[in-house]
Amino acid sequence: MNTQPFAEWMAVTQDRAESALGRFLPAGDSIPARLHDAMRYATLGGGKRVRPLLAHAAGELTGATPEALDVVGCAVEMIHAYSLVHDDLPCMDDDVLRRGRPTCHVEFDEPTALLVGDSLQTMAFELLASQAIGEPKQQLEMIALLAHASGSRGMAGGQAIDLASVGKPLTQPELELMHALKTGALIRAAVLLGALAGQPLSADERNNLDRFAKRAGLLFQVVDDILDCTASTATLGKTAGKDEAADKPTYVALLGLENARAYADELRADARDALAIFGDRATRLNQLADFICHRQF
Amino acid sequence: MNTQPFAEWMAVTQDRAESALGRFLPAGDSIPARLHDAMRYATLGGGKRVRPLLAHAAGELTGATPEALDVVGCAVEMIHAYSLVHDDLPCMDDDVLRRGRPTCHVEFDEPTALLVGDSLQTMAFELLASQAIGEPKQQLEMIALLAHASGSRGMAGGQAIDLASVGKPLTQPELELMHALKTGALIRAAVLLGALAGQPLSADERNNLDRFAKRAGLLFQVVDDILDCTASTATLGKTAGKDEAADKPTYVALLGLENARAYADELRADARDALAIFGDRATRLNQLADFICHRQF
Known part of the structure; x- marks a missing residue:
């Protein structure tokens, strides 16, 4: 277990996620073909698959089957x-580039992208x-959690706070609430759902896993903000520097670049600490947190 | 059982649905307040509540509790x-009036309406x-069904076919496929979920209920098309005549007004026939189908 080098595990798991998505999505020529084609365009052929990777890594804590983790990761x-x-629609960020390709509403059209x-x-x-993918009761818990x-008290709610905050100076607690919802909630869900797909955790294990999941979500966002202002559009595959251009609050704007980096390291250390209780079973999750912390794109 | 006059039952059940929605939706002042306020605006204070009414009526077939039916109806x-x-967004129908009030993106703004x-x-x-609301396995079935x-093989898919069909002459089978998805699928789900919230149905009962549910969905749409061309905007609480103005395919355009009415009567008769197996337990469903058939708004 876990003897496969991380880079190899990651590549294999990303391929696995890609092929599971391809299998679960409706065929591109099934009616209504344009909608199904566009759903596949928007989902397949790109992306780091961070959330499926997290689900698969968390599943190693509880012995979840790869098949159940495919379902959870895809969802x-x-x-x-x-x-x-x-988010890319004209009435939101009005962006034209995503994963190095035209955004969905540019490639297809706006009504199709909405659908x-x-x-x-x-x-x-x-x-x-x-x-x-498990006991029905556990599946219900996973659906409720996702x-x-x-929803409005998670990702979509974070997006609403983000909309309202453009051009306004936010304090660090306000910024953390926004990101805890906008990005963090779904990262956290990926970790918890991956673990829930296997054997039950003790209350202590679950609390620690939740602490890890929250730190990982915040870490992901802090690094995203750093990359938005240091990496190029070509490297990111999406428009770089757009947060600053849109006068959006970011960790870099709030803390400065160096302090944002230091904060990322701090979050990484606390995330590692939270996983200690799991011993070797948490190897993949730890490696993933390192990857999230040090990624260049 | 069922001794309450239909009009009274309907008013009581509509009130019940309204109050359950108000209870389940986040408070309008909870963060993010503007989003929650807009969610309440878009959901409360209007609407015929046809789908909750169908869920409650179908629940009488299987002895579902009113509390479980509140959940199903609200969902x-x-x-x-x-x-x-x-559908009302500028990139779709671009409509400004719904339930006699400004549409959500007019009252709030477009990004908020999207969220x-x-x-x-x-x-x-x-x-x-x-x-x-039942055995976990049954709840999973209800979620999968809804x-x-x-989704893309139901309501949203019907919407996609509708988008693609504007200005194109459709045959009756094509029109029925579009409406079976766009309106029918959710009407059918309301009926089936209401029944699923109670005791299990036999295979024969379920087949007949499904036949009723499909006829009811189609009936609702045919009557909607008739009303769109015969009723006024004030009576409907939404823009009248917009299907014709947008050159959308409707049953009236396809069959003419008189034949559309005759087709509605035919669907109503077949729906009644499908309910025969349930005897008196289907009284409310039959009354509702009459209401759907003869409604003036």
Whole structure:
């Protein structure tokens, strides 16, 4: 267990996620073909698959089967993909580039992109409810958790706070609340759902895993803010520097670049600490947290 | 049982649905307040509540509790409300009037309306997964059914076909496929979920209920098309005549007004026939189908 080098595990798991998504999404020529084609365009062929990776890594804590983790990883990734399609729409960020390609509404059209986001969200819940991935009671808990993480008190709520905060100076607690919802909630859900797909955790284990999941979500966002102001559009595959251009509050704007980096290291250390209780079973999660911390794109 | 006059039952059940929605939706002043306020605006204070009424009526077939039916009715109604908010957006129907009031993006703004639709959809699934409304296995079936009915192979798919069909002459089978998805799938889900919230049905009962549910969905749409061309904007509370103005395919355009009415009567008769197996337990469903057939708004 865990003897495979991390880079290899990551590549294999990303391929696995890609192929599971391809299998679960409706065929591109099934009616309505344009919508299904656009759903596949918006979901397949790109992305770091951070959320499926987290689900698979967390599943190692509880002995979840790879098949159950495929379902969980795809469900969370579909929610993520839906949020990107809607965030890119003209009435939101009005962005034209995503994963190095035209955004969904540019490649297709705006009404189709709206329906793509709507339908990807629905499909995430359909997947979690229709596939046999554990005890029914546990599946219900997973659905409730994913829904809470992505709705108005989670991801969509963070997006609403973000909209309201453009051009306003935020304090660090306000910024953390926004990101805890906007990015953190879904990262946290990926970790918890991955673990829930296996054997039950003790209360102590669950608390620690939750602490890890929250730190990982925040870490992801802090590094994202750093990359938005230091990396190029070509490297990111999405428009760089757009947060600053849009006068959006970021950790770099709030803390400065050096302090933002130091904060990322701090979060990483606390995340590692939270995983100590799991011993070797947490190797992949630790490696992933390192990857999230040091990624260049 | 069923001795209450229909009009009274309907008023009481509509009130019950309204108050359950008000209870399940986040408070309008809870963070993010503008989003929650807009979700309440888009859902409360209007609407015929046809889907909750159908769920409650179908629940009488299987002895479902009113509390479980509140959850089911609200979940389906939230999906319906989300679809209206997104359909009214400028990139879709670009409509300004709904239930006699400004549409959500007019009253608030476009990004908020987008998030309102997204969040209402999420909340529907959160409700069905987090409330105790039956055996967990049955709840999973209900979630899978609602998701299938509202996604790309259901309501959203029908919307995509509708978009693609504007200005094109459709045959009756093509028109029926579009409406079976766009309106019918969610009406059918309301009926089936209501029944699923109680004791199990036999295979024969379920087949007949499904036949009723499909006829009721089609009936609702045919009558909607008739009203769109015969009723006034003031009576409907939404813009009248807009299907014809937008050159959208409707039953009236396809069959003419008189034949559309005759087709509605035919569907009504077949729906009644499908309910015969349930005897008196189907009284409310039959009354509702009459109401759907003869409504003036």
